[in-house]
Amino acid sequence: MEPRISIVTLGVSDLARSRAFYEQLGWQASAASNEHVTFFQAGGIALALYSRKALAEDAKLPDGECAFGGITLAYNVRDKAEVAAVLAEAETAGGRILKPAQDVFWGGHSGYFADPDGHPWEVAWNPFFTLNERGNLILP
Template identity: 50%
Template sequence: TLGVRDLARSTVFFESLGWRRSVKDAPGVSFFQCGSIAFGLFPLDELAKDAGVSVKGSGFEGFSIAYNARSKAEVDEVLAEVQSLGAEVVKQAEDVFWGGYSGYFRDLDGHLWEVAWNPGFEIDADGAVKLPD
């Protein structure tokens, strides 16, 4: 679950990427089915309150979330799309040392996302990533 400043705006942002919103009758939260995981958006203040922590502070939190693409072209398309929706591309896509292709963006609330194509990862028709054995 990501804490977001504007739930409605962030929900539209992810829906605009083609993500299917699930459980639409859950007030105050948005859920998306992402392959075999559930991805949630919740108001930042409420998430901090629920966790018993302060909302104050910002910066790099020591993690990124990966969006796995099926091709290099899809990586470029996703980065262009998120930028048009208000995200900040912080690193343009490029070939990387591990044999793939990736770039990074910060979403509307500053969460860091990697958009990556990994030739060793299979992605099924539903978007689930199958890691190599």
């Protein structure tokens, strides 16, 4: 298996609401989207929005709400001040702030928001990582 991720799919309760949230944050839906699924290009991978119930059925998993699903998504920024700005943008779009921007133990600055379905996103400035001109993370 080659080490890569092609698509991250988020199970959502209301596809139109979730699509509108991400579009308000500046994401552009792909022409491959339809009434059942929305795709967004996210650097070298895609983010997909799909019915939570249908996603659970497809994966042969029970659909149950839980406080934390054991995964977060991360959005890295180029400078410390951008963390608070992105969190504010997410809140304005209808997201919920889980943790405000703050210095963190590992030497960076981060905060968290949840999208309308509660999927947690970390917004982080990491002084040890670099973002290229396209915003893709370059690990040391």
